[in-house]
Amino acid sequence: MNDIAQGLWQALILVVSLDADLVEITVLSLRVSLTATLIASAIGLPLGAWLAVNRFPLRRGVIATLNALMGLPPVVVGLIVYVLFSRSGPFGVLGLLFTPTAMIIAQVIIITPIIASITHQTIRELWSEYRDLLISLHTTRRQRIAALLWDGRRALMTASLAGFGRAIGEVGAIMIVGGNIDHATRVLTTAIALETGKGAFDMALGLGFVLIALAIAVNLALHMVSNTERGARW
Amino acid sequence: MRLRTLALVLLAACAAPAASAETVMRMAVTTSFANSGLAEALLPRFREETGITVQLLIVGSGQALTMGAAGDVDVILSHDPQAEAAWLAEGYGTERREIMYNDFVIVGPRDDPADVAGASTASQAIVRIAEAGALFVSRGDESGTHVAERRLWHAAGIEPSGAWYRAIGQGMGAALNTAAAMEAYTLSDRGTWLAFENRRGLALLFSGDPALFNQYALLPVNPERHPHVRAEAVARLAEWLTSQTAQTLIDGFHRDGVQLFHFNAHVAQ
Amino acid sequence: MVATVLPLTLEEVTLHRNGRCILGPVSLEIPGGGITVVMGPNGSGKTSLLRAMHGLERINAGQVRWSGETERVRASQAFVFQSPILMRRTVVDCIAYPLRLSGMGRGAARTLAAQKGAEVGLADSLNQPAHVLSGGERQKMALARALIRDPQVLFLDEPCANLDGRATLDIETILTEARNAGTTLIMSTHDIGQARRLADRVVFLHDGKLVEEARGASFFAAPKSAEAAAYLRGDLLT
Ligand SMILES: Nc1ncnc2c1ncn2[C@@H]1O[C@H](COP(=O)(O)OP(=O)(O)OP(=O)(O)O)[C@@H](O)[C@H]1O
Numbered sequence A: 001m002n003d004i005a006q007g008l009w010q011a012l013i014l015v016v017s018l019d020a021d022l023v024e025i026t027v028l029s030l031r032v033s034l035t036a037t038l039i040a041s042a043i044g045l046p047l048g049a050w051l052a053v054n055r056f057p058l059r060r061g062v063i064a065t066l067n068a069l070m071g072l073p074p075v076v077v078g079l080i081v082y083v084l085f086s087r088s089g090p091f092g093v094l095g096l097l098f099t100p101t102a103m104i105i106a107q108v109i110i111i112t113p114i115i116a117s118i119t120h121q122t123i124r125e126l127w128s129e130y131r132d133l134l135i136s137l138h139t140t141r142r143q144r145i146a147a148l149l150w151d152g153r154r155a156l157m158t159a160s161l162a163g164f165g166r167a168i169g170e171v172g173a174i175m176i177v178g179g180n181i182d183h184a185t186r187v188l189t190t191a192i193a194l195e196t197g198k199g200a201f202d203m204a205l206g207l208g209f210v211l212i213a214l215a216i217a218v219n220l221a222l223h224m225v226s227n228t229e230r231g232a233r234w
Numbered sequence B: 001m002r003l004r005t006l007a008l009v010l011l012a013a014c015a016a017p018a019a020s021a022e023t024v025m026r027m028a029v030t031t032s033f034a035n036s037g038l039a040e041a042l043l044p045r046f047r048e049e050t051g052i053t054v055q056l057l058i059v060g061s062g063q064a065l066t067m068g069a070a071g072d073v074d075v076i077l078s079h080d081p082q083a084e085a086a087w088l089a090e091g092y093g094t095e096r097r098e099i100m101y102n103d104f105v106i107v108g109p110r111d112d113p114a115d116v117a118g119a120s121t122a123s124q125a126i127v128r129i130a131e132a133g134a135l136f137v138s139r140g141d142e143s144g145t146h147v148a149e150r151r152l153w154h155a156a157g158i159e160p161s162g163a164w165y166r167a168i169g170q171g172m173g174a175a176l177n178t179a180a181a182m183e184a185y186t187l188s189d190r191g192t193w194l195a196f197e198n199r200r201g202l203a204l205l206f207s208g209d210p211a212l213f214n215q216y217a218l219l220p221v222n223p224e225r226h227p228h229v230r231a232e233a234v235a236r237l238a239e240w241l242t243s244q245t246a247q248t249l250i251d252g253f254h255r256d257g258v259q260l261f262h263f264n265a266h267v268a269q
Numbered sequence C: 001m002v003a004t005v006l007p008l009t010l011e012e013v014t015l016h017r018n019g020r021c022i023l024g025p026v027s028l029e030i031p032g033g034g035i036t037v038v039m040g041p042n043g044s045g046k047t048s049l050l051r052a053m054h055g056l057e058r059i060n061a062g063q064v065r066w067s068g069e070t071e072r073v074r075a076s077q078a079f080v081f082q083s084p085i086l087m088r089r090t091v092v093d094c095i096a097y098p099l100r101l102s103g104m105g106r107g108a109a110r111t112l113a114a115q116k117g118a119e120v121g122l123a124d125s126l127n128q129p130a131h132v133l134s135g136g137e138r139q140k141m142a143l144a145r146a147l148i149r150d151p152q153v154l155f156l157d158e159p160c161a162n163l164d165g166r167a168t169l170d171i172e173t174i175l176t177e178a179r180n181a182g183t184t185l186i187m188s189t190h191d192i193g194q195a196r197r198l199a200d201r202v203v204f205l206h207d208g209k210l211v212e213e214a215r216g217a218s219f220f221a222a223p224k225s226a227e228a229a230a231y232l233r234g235d236l237l238t
């Protein structure tokens, strides 16, 4: 109990004093995870919708794979990305290992299946509602997916937020591919791991509370923005 | 169209900040170097004098050598002489420069059930732990500390195994956290121990045997194998770490009134 | 005037579902113009027939043949479903949607949609979400959406089910106007009075079979089949 109280106190001190290091790692956390969420959404939303709208022979297999990939351990993703982007790996020449870009790539791999899978569920329901209309209106495949994604946007925001939540709280993969380099690739979760390693539990907990607050803030911000959108009460 | 505005704001927030023109190099270092606070005492000064930023990857010595072999870092600071020699023999690096040493300490529960504090040598100390069957936490991660620990067991003629011997496969901090929670003995470098904040019932029980000395060496990655390494910056660092400035800083680095590292490089004149 | 996609010809069209024949074989020709009313008791296959004509149902045997190439044929039809399909948008955006699909800009599409919405009597609800509309208003919205691309052929599956007299009259007025403007209407209804008011031609189904096909006036004056006669009398067909 005492540890938690100290952690809260530490979090308060960090936030109130706008600690420069805290600001830096928080901004990097946000930048990496938001970028990863944007990219993963750009892939996962259309992919999920496409799977909901199309019938093809391997469809069940693809959906099962997608659902299985949701449980992919981040450490495995981290290792794979590490090996691929290591200087002795196939993409070594790009020099991306231990950069925020590598962290974004790893997170995109981790959260795209989540976003695609939730999107698939959501869009499948909407599609069964819209099917007759969209076929009757002689829509192209692309137009169907666009309409479903647009009209399902509020539910789909949940899909993206789930992806963001997983990304911002993820430590296994980005520790490996980012290297937790101070002032370069250190983010909230890897900093927490570091402070825990130092036995500085109050600091680690403090950062943990900042992380939780950040995740809540991003969720609230998005909901507020979408709530003020006109005529969006579905 | 608030959604569009939001998207724009997000994009702007995500855009990468402009890359700086300064030289950046990467060094894989052991936990003890970073966690003790010595890195903070040295590197900002190096940057001030040379304009070179050193990015640290804090890993065990084994992983540091692997990173160097793959060309993912420019230089390594490690403390595992045998593995370092093998690594050099493979042609992964150009040289091995000894920089400084510190020492390992045996920490354990303050009431010391195995009476480690009463031992006269490190070897005797760990034999007592094994004979008492007292809990012992091993790093088990191929780090320099882990290798040093194995060397101790080997010298004492003991093959540690059994329920009392817990290999956790994690860093020094995690090992200390685990030892504190389990009231177990463990081997730690002095720097990490002094900087460690979650000691609970742990105390330093044994130190000072030369068998516990821990030599740190700088190993530049071979630019012939990996042309992209920043050999020039590495050379500046090697030169600086063996200079009198570095000597003053390293020998002057104290924690709780204790000197943590002892400079022993051949000072370039 | 664009080239017509009519007449529409059905040859031995048959639908099987769950191992049961739910429609056909039906052979039928629908010429351009006028209102064709499909009648018959519940489950007789009215919806299935309209959907088969429109290309929404897989056909197990026979042929649905339009005149002209597929692309133009598909683009010149519209369908109003038995229960209106609402998009999660405002009324005006729902009505504008088919225009947006054809590549019209948002502003122009919404202007036209607002006009069409006003024509069907939805002027006050244009900026409401579609799902707040009443049953009759939903039907009107669906009708406006179906008419917005000026289809040559308009299918309507019981467009006035559940509507009261006032709303029914409004919709019938719109349908008559469309017919007078040259649109070919094919609709199903349960309402014998409505069929009498609107039908130029009648197609009568029973148990998935085409029982009678006749001009409106002669059908109501003297149905030739026993089933149709009984239905018009108000007897319950089993
Ligand atoms: N997909 C389907 N699978 C199985 N049976 C079906 C399917 N579609 C329609 N049917 C059956 O075919 C028959 C004809 O249905 P249809 O909807 O065409 O009737 P309807 O004349 O439109 O009836 P109503 O007046 O009640 O609207 C019904 O018995 C219905 O249960």
Ligand SMILES: [Mg+2]
Pocket (backbone or CB within 6 Å): C046, C047, C048, C082, C157
């Ligand atoms: Mg029906």
